[in-house]
Amino acid sequence: MKNTTLKKIFDVLDTVILERQSDGSFDIWKEAPVWFQILFASCMPVSSKLAISDETSFLGNFLIDAADYWNSGKDKQVLWSGAWEEILEPGENILMEAGAICLEGRDILIIRALFHTGEAYKEALQSAREEIIASDKLALLGRELEEYSDYLEREVHKRTLQVKKTLEGVIEAITVITEMRDPYTAGHQKRVDLLACAIARKMGLDNEKIESLRIAGALHDIGKIYVPAEILCKPGKLSDLEKALLQAHSQAGYDILKNIEFSWPIAEIVLQHHENMDGTGYPGGLAGDNILLKARILRVADVVESMASHRLYRPTLGSRNALEEIESNRGNPLRC
Amino acid sequence: MSNESDNLVKKKVCMLGAFAVGKTSLVRRYVENMFSEKYQTTIGVKIDKKVLEIEGRKTVLVIWDLAGKDDIVDLRTSYLRGASGYFLVVDKTRTNTLQVAQDVQRAAQETLGNIPFIAVMNKWDLEGKWDMDEETIIDLRIKGWDVIKTSAKNNTGVEEAFMALGRKMIIPGK
Ligand SMILES: Nc1nc2c(ncn2[C@@H]2O[C@H](COP(=O)(O)OP(=O)(O)OP(=O)(O)O)[C@@H](O)[C@H]2O)c(=O)[nH]1
Ligand SMILES: [Fe+2]
Numbered sequence: 440m441k442n443t444t445l446k447k448i449f450d451v452l453d454t455v456i457l458e459r460q461s462d463g464s465f466d467i468w469k470e471a472p473v474w475f476q477i478l479f480a481s482c483m484p485v486s487s488k489l490a491i492s493d494e495t496s497f498l499g500n501f502l503i504d505a506a507d508y509w510n511s512g513k514d515k516q517v518l519w520s521g522a523w524e525e526i527l528e529p530g531e532n533i534l535m536e537a538g539a540i541c542l543e544g545r546d547i548l549i550i551r552a553l554f555h556t557g558e559a560y561k562e563a564l565q566s567a568r569e570e571i572i573a574s575d576k577l578a579l580l581g582r583e584l585e586e587y588s589d590y591l592e593r594e595v596h597k598r599t600l601q602v603k604k605t606l607e608g609v610i611e612a613i614t615v616i617t618e619m620r621d622p623y624t625a626g627h628q629k630r631v632d633l634l635a636c637a638i639a640r641k642m643g644l645d646n647e648k649i650e651s652l653r654i655a656g657a658l659h660d661i662g663k664i665y666v667p668a669e670i671l672c673k674p675g676k677l678s679d680l681e682k683a684l685l686q687a688h689s690q691a692g693y694d695i696l697k698n699i700e701f702s703w704p705i706a707e708i709v710l711q712h713h714e715n716m717d718g719t720g721y722p723g724g725l726a727g728d729n730i731l732l733k734a735r736i737l738r739v740a741d742v743v744e745s746m747a748s749h750r751l752y753r754p755t756l757g758s759r760n761a762l763e764e765i766e767s768n769r770g771n772p773l774r775c
Numbered sequence: 776m777s778n779e780s781d782n783l784v785k786k787k788v789c790m791l792g793a794f795a796v797g798k799t800s801l802v803r804r805y806v807e808n809m810f811s812e813k814y815q816t817t818i819g820v821k822i823d824k825k826v827l828e829i830e831g832r833k834t835v836l837v838i839w840d841l842a843g844k845d846d847i848v849d850l851r852t853s854y855l856r857g858a859s860g861y862f863l864v865v866d867k868t869r870t871n872t873l874q875v876a877q878d879v880q881r882a883a884q885e886t887l888g889n890i891p892f893i894a895v896m897n898k899w900d901l902e903g904k905w906d907m908d909e910e911t912i913i914d915l916r917i918k919g920w921d922v923i924k925t926s927a928k929n930n931t932g933v934e935e936a937f938m939a940l941g942r943k944m945i946i947p948g949k
């Protein structure tokens with residue numbers, strides 16, 4: 440081997456320089472360092488020769504690419520293998536890199552240990568990756584939080600539906616009880632309810648308001664529980680006392696409902712459901728805007744339903760007539 | 776390089792997948808029966824060997840543990856050359872690692888053709904929500920993938936995974 444300058448430079452590095460021979464084996468330019476001798480022991484028939492045939496080894500695999508490179512005759516840039524790591528002895532690994540180059544017409548193989556450069560690169564890459572994992576985890580956490588809040592929302596919605604269902608059951612039961620005592624107006628509250636909601640919808644009220652009207656409608660005559668059955672069922676004219684007793688059902692309804700917590704003023708609506716626009720209603724004799732809008736709607740629905748339905752004391756007027764009556768009273772006080 | 780292994784048939788196996796999915800941990804568990812919580816990213820390629828015995832036949836598995844793929848490190852397909860089989864490693868807790876595995880599989884298929892591979896759902900010991908449920912695994916199996924759940928940490932499924940790949944490589948048609 441010639442004692443070239445290059446060789447001198449490579450001597451001080453952790454680098455082994457090998458030169459490809461015509462039989463495909465490599466001559467080692469100087470005595471190989473210990474790590475190299477340990478690693479490639481089985482591929483060194485003599486201490487100055489390396490013969491790699493195993494293509495499952497990293498170097499064997501790289502030599503396939505290197506051979507193409509040397510055979511192509513290019514001699515500008517080094518073809519690097521990329522880093523690889525092998526076990527020197529249990530617990531001690533070594534990171535290396537191989538390169539192929541044409542120098543002064545020779546096919547040169549460089550194998551260097553990345554004792555120092557490898558560590559720095561490794562640290563940089565690792566911290567970059569740890570950051571990515573951390574931000575992935577954060578994103579996952581964010582997604583989980585989002586999912587959790589969706590879940591809570593769904594739960595709340597479910598519970599609300601449950602509560603609503605319970606409430607509806609209770610309302611239904613109360614309605615049935617009320618009407619059991621007054622079989623002649625059976626279904627009246629239900630129909631008033633439907634009518635009131637239809638009116639509200641036509642007026643463009645929002646669902647929330649319609650819902651409160653629905654509940655108030657279903658319960659508006661609940662106070663009739665206190666009215667003696669004889670009065671409720673009596674055909675013909677009522678005495679003043681009987682009338683007063685009957686009219687007390689608004690107040691009685693209010694008293695029953697006032698302590699129940701609804702999201703809307705249901706008790707007040709029930710209290711006012713016999714008030715008239717001109718102040719001639721009962722029990723407060725309220726007029727105009729002093730009457731809750733929903734109570735006014737309920738009043739109209741109540742009147743229409745009463746007129747349209749058959750009553751003990753008079754036959755039905757028919758719904759067309761009932762509506763005409765309302766129509767002709769437009770802007771006028773309701774007196775029923 | 777032990778002398779014993781030099782006379783045996785060698786089979787190259789590649790560990791492929793996204794970074795930090797546990798490729799190195801699986802190899803370490805399989806070869807040394809050890810595990811470490813500390814993450815030490817692999818630079819380039821790490822080569823390990825283990826003698827595998829299947830139906831009385833001994834084979835040396837030359838395990839190429841490749842650096843995980845990401846935007847910084849791309850898969851060098853020349854590293855796949857000569858492989859007889861490969862693992863696609865997925866991290867159960869990071870959904871996107873399944874996508875990486877699928878991309879890598881496509882690249883491996885192009886380079887190597889139809890050679891045996893096994894998809895490994897690693898870190899199965901970890902609890903927690905994620906999108907990879909049983910259904911995802913069933914979908915992969917329908918696609919023809921062999922899927923094995925593993926934990927390098929708890930040492931579950933690791934030996935099975937290597938045995939399964941070994942069998943597919945050594946006994947054709949398995
Ligand atoms: N809980 C748990 N953690 C694991 C498991 N396998 C690996 N890890 C951890 O996951 C991290 C990454 O493991 P590695 O084996 O280095 O992953 P890798 O795929 O080789 O990563 P790169 O070399 O960067 O591509 C480490 O902190 C391991 O301790 C497992 O089965 N369960
Ligand atoms: Fe009434």
Ligand SMILES: [Mg+2]
Pocket residue numbers: 798799800815816817840841842843
């Ligand atoms: Mg690794």
